[in-house]
Amino acid sequence: xxxxxxxxxxxxxxxxxxxxxxxxxxxxxxxxxxxxxxxxxxxxxxxxxxxxxxxxxxxxxxxxxxxxxxxxxxxxxxxxxxxxxxxxxxxxxxxxxxxxxxxxxxxxxxxxxxx
Amino acid sequence: xxxxxxxxxxxxxxxxxxxxxxxxxxxxxxxxxxxxxxxxxxxxxxxxxxxxxxxxxxxxxxxxxxxxxxxxxxxxxxxxxxxxxxxxxxxxxxxxxxxxxxxxxxxxxxxxxxxx
Numbered sequence: 001x002x003x004x005x006x007x008x009x010x011x012x013x014x015x016x017x018x019x020x021x022x023x024x025x026x027x028x029x030x031x032x033x034x035x036x037x038x039x040x041x042x043x044x045x046x047x048x049x050x051x052x053x054x055x056x057x058x059x060x061x062x063x064x065x066x067x068x069x070x071x072x073x074x075x076x077x078x079x080x081x082x083x084x085x086x087x088x089x090x091x092x093x094x095x096x097x098x099x100x101x102x103x104x105x106x107x108x109x110x111x112x113x114x115x
Numbered sequence: 116x117x118x119x120x121x122x123x124x125x126x127x128x129x130x131x132x133x134x135x136x137x138x139x140x141x142x143x144x145x146x147x148x149x150x151x152x153x154x155x156x157x158x159x160x161x162x163x164x165x166x167x168x169x170x171x172x173x174x175x176x177x178x179x180x181x182x183x184x185x186x187x188x189x190x191x192x193x194x195x196x197x198x199x200x201x202x203x204x205x206x207x208x209x210x211x212x213x214x215x216x217x218x219x220x221x222x223x224x225x226x227x228x229x230x231x
Binding site: 041043048088090092103 | 119155156157158159160170171206208212216217219220221222223224225
């Protein structure tokens with residue numbers, strides 16, 4: 001069974017602080033997607049990382065894919081109240097002897113940034 | 116608006132009743148997914164379609180749940196004889212999947228079900 005563990009599960013910080021969210025697995029993924037979800041809305045894709053060791057930046061958000069493509073991290077610099085939400089990672093894995101691909105979802109990190 | 120749309124957005128029903136949710140995906144997307152989500156948790160996979168074919172159904176999905184995508188466009192998710200444990204947000208997503216990737220998922224705003 002392929003699992004994707006996210007940590008921490010909950011995070012409450014003050015505006016201006018930095019934070020890192022981790023997504024770990026024992027499985028190799030062909031790519032990994034990060035989503036952000038606000039209350040009452042569906043998740044919205046932030047970024048997709050594909051290459052081992054890849055780093056992508058989106059304003060104050062920095063995403064990294066592990067060299068072995070088994071883990072990823074999301075780092076937020078100088079967090080703002082608008083960053084509040086549920087952050088989800090989803091890894092794309094080969095299934096059915098490689099004949100199909102599916103997304104494996106983490107349980108999410110609920111972030112609250114207090115003003 | 117050409118995003119994924121779901122309706123109804125909210126549904127309150129009594130235990131034992133049947134409910135049906137509809138999802139209209141992005142028109143050129145070939146894959147359509149249904150997920151269930153409870154508060155503060157990640158999406159739980161229910162089923163997905165490639166065009167009109169239902170390719171996978173979660174083992175967590177009981178026989179009371181059925182989904183269709185008859186013409187490869189919109190999809191419906193029906194829950195029969197609802198139970199209080201079915202209360203959740205039901206999310207639909209679509210993607211343009213290729214031979215080598217699942218594609219990026221675009222989610223609707225969800226249909227929130229409350230079973231009394």
